[in-house]
Amino acid sequence: MTDREAQLENERKEALAALNDVRTAEELEAWRIAHLGKSSPVMQAFSDLGKLPPEERPLVGRVANAVKQALESAYAVKSEQLRQAELERTLTSERIDVTLPGRAVQRGRLHPLNQTLREVCQIFRDMGFQIYRSPEVETDDFNFTYLNMPPYHPARDMWDTFYTEKEGVLLRTHTSPGQIHIMRERAPENIRAILPGTTMRYEQLTARSEIEFIQVEVLVVGKGITFADMKGTLNDFAARAFGKDARTRLRPSYFPFTEPSAEMDVECFVCGGQGCSVCKGTGWLEILGCGMVHPTVLEFGGYDPQVFSGFAAGMGIDRSTLMRYRVEDIRYFRNNDIRFLEQF
Amino acid sequence: MKAPLSWIKDYIDLDDLNIEQIAHHLTMVGLEVEGIRLVGLPKPEDERHEFNYEGISWDREKFLVAEVLEVMPHPNADRLVLCRLNDGSQELTILTGAPNLYPYKGKGTLAQPLKVAYAREGAILYDGHQPGQVLTKLKRAVIRGVESFSMICSEKELGISDEHEGVIILDADAPVGKPLVDYMGDAVFDISILPNMVRDASMIGIARELAAVTRRELRLPEGIPLPQGDALSKRVSLEVHKPELNPRFMLGMVENVQAQPSPYWVQRRLNLAGMRPIDALVDATNYTMLETGEPLHAFDYDLLLRRAGGNAPSIITRTAQPGETLTLLDGTTQPLDENMEVVADSAGPLSLAGIMGGVESGISAQTRDVLLEAASWNFINIRQTLSKLKIPSEAGWRFSRGIHPALADQALRLCLQRLLAWGGGRLVEGVLDAYPLPPQDPVVTLKEEEIISHLGAEISLEEAEGILERLGFECLLQEGKLSAKTPPIRLDIGEGLIGKASLMEEIARIYGYERIPSKRLATELPAPVFDKQLDTEEKIRDILVSLGLQDTVAYRQTSPQREACILPDQAVDPGVAYVRIKNPISSDRTVLRRSGLATMLELLEYNSKFRPSLALFEIGPVFLPVEGQLLPNEALRLSVGMAGLREMPTWQTKTPEPRDFYDLKGILEALLRGLHIPEVSYRPAEHPTFHPGKCAQVLSGEQALGVFGELHPMVQEHYEFEALPVLAAELDADQLVALSRVEFEHEPLSPYPPMVEDIAVIVAEETPAAALEAAIHQAGGKLLVDVHLFDIYRGEQLGPGKKSMAYQLTYQAYDRTLTDKDAETIRNRVVRALAREFGAVLRSA
Numbered sequence A: 001m002t003d004r005e006a007q008l009e010n011e012r013k014e015a016l017a018a019l020n021d022v023r024t025a026e027e028l029e030a031w032r033i034a035h036l037g038k039s040s041p042v043m044q045a046f047s048d049l050g051k052l053p054p055e056e057r058p059l060v061g062r063v064a065n066a067v068k069q070a071l072e073s074a075y076a077v078k079s080e081q082l083r084q085a086e087l088e089r090t091l092t093s094e095r096i097d098v099t100l101p102g103r104a105v106q107r108g109r110l111h112p113l114n115q116t117l118r119e120v121c122q123i124f125r126d127m128g129f130q131i132y133r134s135p136e137v138e139t140d141d142f143n144f145t146y147l148n149m150p151p152y153h154p155a156r157d158m159w160d161t162f163y164t165e166k167e168g169v170l171l172r173t174h175t176s177p178g179q180i181h182i183m184r185e186r187a188p189e190n191i192r193a194i195l196p197g198t199t200m201r202y203e204q205l206t207a208r209s210e211i212e213f214i215q216v217e218v219l220v221v222g223k224g225i226t227f228a229d230m231k232g233t234l235n236d237f238a239a240r241a242f243g244k245d246a247r248t249r250l251r252p253s254y255f256p257f258t259e260p261s262a263e264m265d266v267e268c269f270v271c272g273g274q275g276c277s278v279c280k281g282t283g284w285l286e287i288l289g290c291g292m293v294h295p296t297v298l299e300f301g302g303y304d305p306q307v308f309s310g311f312a313a314g315m316g317i318d319r320s321t322l323m324r325y326r327v328e329d330i331r332y333f334r335n336n337d338i339r340f341l342e343q344f
Numbered sequence B: 001m002k003a004p005l006s007w008i009k010d011y012i013d014l015d016d017l018n019i020e021q022i023a024h025h026l027t028m029v030g031l032e033v034e035g036i037r038l039v040g041l042p043k044p045e046d047e048r049h050e051f052n053y054e055g056i057s058w059d060r061e062k063f064l065v066a067e068v069l070e071v072m073p074h075p076n077a078d079r080l081v082l083c084r085l086n087d088g089s090q091e092l093t094i095l096t097g098a099p100n101l102y103p104y105k106g107k108g109t110l111a112q113p114l115k116v117a118y119a120r121e122g123a124i125l126y127d128g129h130q131p132g133q134v135l136t137k138l139k140r141a142v143i144r145g146v147e148s149f150s151m152i153c154s155e156k157e158l159g160i161s162d163e164h165e166g167v168i169i170l171d172a173d174a175p176v177g178k179p180l181v182d183y184m185g186d187a188v189f190d191i192s193i194l195p196n197m198v199r200d201a202s203m204i205g206i207a208r209e210l211a212a213v214t215r216r217e218l219r220l221p222e223g224i225p226l227p228q229g230d231a232l233s234k235r236v237s238l239e240v241h242k243p244e245l246n247p248r249f250m251l252g253m254v255e256n257v258q259a260q261p262s263p264y265w266v267q268r269r270l271n272l273a274g275m276r277p278i279d280a281l282v283d284a285t286n287y288t289m290l291e292t293g294e295p296l297h298a299f300d301y302d303l304l305l306r307r308a309g310g311n312a313p314s315i316i317t318r319t320a321q322p323g324e325t326l327t328l329l330d331g332t333t334q335p336l337d338e339n340m341e342v343v344a345d346s347a348g349p350l351s352l353a354g355i356m357g358g359v360e361s362g363i364s365a366q367t368r369d370v371l372l373e374a375a376s377w378n379f380i381n382i383r384q385t386l387s388k389l390k391i392p393s394e395a396g397w398r399f400s401r402g403i404h405p406a407l408a409d410q411a412l413r414l415c416l417q418r419l420l421a422w423g424g425g426r427l428v429e430g431v432l433d434a435y436p437l438p439p440q441d442p443v444v445t446l447k448e449e450e451i452i453s454h455l456g457a458e459i460s461l462e463e464a465e466g467i468l469e470r471l472g473f474e475c476l477l478q479e480g481k482l483s484a485k486t487p488p489i490r491l492d493i494g495e496g497l498i499g500k501a502s503l504m505e506e507i508a509r510i511y512g513y514e515r516i517p518s519k520r521l522a523t524e525l526p527a528p529v530f531d532k533q534l535d536t537e538e539k540i541r542d543i544l545v546s547l548g549l550q551d552t553v554a555y556r557q558t559s560p561q562r563e564a565c566i567l568p569d570q571a572v573d574p575g576v577a578y579v580r581i582k583n584p585i586s587s588d589r590t591v592l593r594r595s596g597l598a599t600m601l602e603l604l605e606y607n608s609k610f611r612p613s614l615a616l617f618e619i620g621p622v623f624l625p626v627e628g629q630l631l632p633n634e635a636l637r638l639s640v641g642m643a644g645l646r647e648m649p650t651w652q653t654k655t656p657e658p659r660d661f662y663d664l665k666g667i668l669e670a671l672l673r674g675l676h677i678p679e680v681s682y683r684p685a686e687h688p689t690f691h692p693g694k695c696a697q698v699l700s701g702e703q704a705l706g707v708f709g710e711l712h713p714m715v716q717e718h719y720e721f722e723a724l725p726v727l728a729a730e731l732d733a734d735q736l737v738a739l740s741r742v743e744f745e746h747e748p749l750s751p752y753p754p755m756v757e758d759i760a761v762i763v764a765e766e767t768p769a770a771a772l773e774a775a776i777h778q779a780g781g782k783l784l785v786d787v788h789l790f791d792i793y794r795g796e797q798l799g800p801g802k803k804s805m806a807y808q809l810t811y812q813a814y815d816r817t818l819t820d821k822d823a824e825t826i827r828n829r830v831v832r833a834l835a836r837e838f839g840a841v842l843r844s845a
């Protein structure tokens, strides 16, 4: 072994020993400069090759190369170790409290009444119904007379009415005047439409009674429309709105603009029919009123009741939203208290 | 309508049905049972109850019919008595303080024992001494040295009424030792009567419906035969002036009656039906009304005689004369007008026809001779009078819904019978019956195919006939046609087509709605209609919600004063036309709103108490009366409101920035872009609600869409905002709908890279940004695809009244990669144009 070889072997030992003690990236860089830098013994050995006698050169060259490779791979290993250790330290030091609240995003929401209204409209649209709207301020004729309630008809008592100072003009008490409007527009075409809108009734404002509320009216007119069609259509609606297993029942009722008339109940979705405070112990929730369109109403709408028949139904969006979310005070809806609205 | 089960059972056998089943039948024929009050009977043991039960059940072992044999004084207490009582199996001594037993005190063994309701130790009943209905259990106690462990009950304790003054004295034939529940246990159905079913606001009516639906026999009470003879016509005369208002008027008479208490079973039934028992005379009329549905009126004949100066009184039904007044039984004196029908005698009005009797001629405890009226009145006329005078009246409620004149006959016979039975006295021979206008009871014919094509159920004519007959129709079925004559108990069946619809309802109701099949509509769908109005409204909601705004639903009703708050001087302009409400619910809801802004500011004010950062919107109509137009225009408005901080303070952002004009503008820009509204521009605007320097009008082309801005400080003072500043917008949503585009073309993407460079120009302070930007676009041509303002700088080196506007310009072509030379050309064009139009100086490039 030549001196040169011995020196290089020695350098390998010393450098590797020194590398063992390296703890930081800075120390590693210093080590690299010292042992793999231009003026390191190994690199020096390469540049000194020319000074060696030609016969020694291959051997020394080989040895120098072996040492350089050994140091380089040791360096690479150490460097990776340090990087891992550094990453470990960084990750540990960057630990955050994941239980702190997230950055607040202001989310907009639809009003709960508009959410229900939209769902109801969508269900009927899916069932092939059009949407038709008509004014909120109406004439007495459209609100009552054309709906088979001539002046002083007892049924007018069913609606407590806001009158305006203009004779014969009132705030509509129901969406039913729209029935006459759409019939007069469409006769003698078939009608399959819903009529959503705000209606107003003279009530005291309390937790249980409102002066304004949203209704959706359903109207089907055509040849050969039967009570059985009405039942099927409304059952379809109930299945889509309350689930396909929702049980319903129709019981006789009275509306001046339909005959026969019925009230539709759905089995209470709160208690499953066992009786609770929402259904007042009956197991049933009243969801809509309906009936076969009265011949007088068809006539006022421009349809010959000898030829055409139809059915109508009406439901309250406020009431169903109230039941759905067990809202105890109906005034919450139009108070628009942000603390309430944010819950939907 | 409160209907005791025991009373209904007078007319129909229902013993095999329990209370729940009966209530179900009632509800399913249209007599909705809203609640059931148990008065002795046990709650049925069904698995599921569809009705709300309240009340009390009397234990068979613990409540018995008993008799008091002797009433003895209490050794240490004047106000208590001891009763020797037989409960059917033993004799006991019972302590009680009932004042109605005092008269029997110390009389020795009573010749006729008093029948009472007796409760044993352990019985659960209502506490008579506590207000309301509080259940208690009878316990052994020592009262004033006498041991007491059972009691004689009052009505309150048994849940019959709230009467606790004395104990119940049962009728003399009550069977001693029988469980009380078997003797008089009951259940009261609280039935909601539909407007077209006033015929069923009666025990017989209810029984008839039950008979029809359960196919049972109905037992109608006969009453006494109408008394024959002419004795009555000698003592009173009768004239009907307006048959159309008074189709029938009947009089009968009983003399020498006594206003004594009615039998106990009558009192109990009246109590359960919700009427206070008074005496035999009043009770007889009330009982008969509840039984038949026909209101009756009783006159004191001697008072009429006196008014007629001792002559035979003449009863006249007529409309009131101007200036006449009448003091009614309720003590009020009512002014009458010539449309109001009265029953009068020669001295003036006696009673308000069909509504309420007069105080002067009514029966009292002194009445000896009762003249009984059973009449029929025009329901529209009664309604008009009721709505004018606004007096609560049970008779008025019934007559205003239409009572068939034929009922008068039945009711008169039944009531005369009760007067005789309960008040003693003697029947005066004969009745007076003016029946000038008998109604034509409609005859309606139906064919089987009509039933099938209307109801969609295969109901045979035979089945329909059976149903109608059970409801009292006279039916004739021949040659495939069913003709049904309306029974003379109802006025709700129409003629012709309407009559057919009425009969369909009767058939369907009794056949059972639940038995009619459920079918899918088979008719052709109407042509689909694209509903741009609705779709755009919903799109506006969706966009604003996606931008973080909260949707609201607002009242239409407000007041001019509330709306004037959006004006600096808060002055209500009397010239502004409102839809004014004739019967407003309160002084702050007298009109329909004209302003969406006013609504929005109220919503912001209310909610600023709860959140330092608010962003709300509302879509709804305002109501604008138009001269010469009956109905107002209903213009759809979109109101947007923002207040306070840009975001909610959090642990990260402790003091968020307050919002400003540009927050609201940013929302509107995003909305209008989302709706694809063309040629949107913003112009400085003046509007009294807004700060004059922070208010803009938004337009599409030359069409104004609305106005928005920061609130005028003087307007702000009218509200108590706890979050500031307040920004609001009111847009014409009808225009948004009209101008929004559903169909639009997309911008293609260029495959060539864009070139981006910044320029800053110095311009005069008053130069509007929009004008600069427009000029840049104009000069830049089609290769300038984007202009983005990224900085505004003001500083000393620019000089006073100057600002530097820095833009990032993006150049791009669709057919090649642009060169630096292209960019330079465009930039020079832009700079020259800005220099020319605004005197702009290039600050840097």
Ligand SMILES: [Zn+2]
Residues within 6 Å of the ligand: A268, A269, A270, A271, A272, A273, A274, A275, A276, A277, A278, A279, A280, A281, A283, A284
């Ligand atoms: Zn329930």
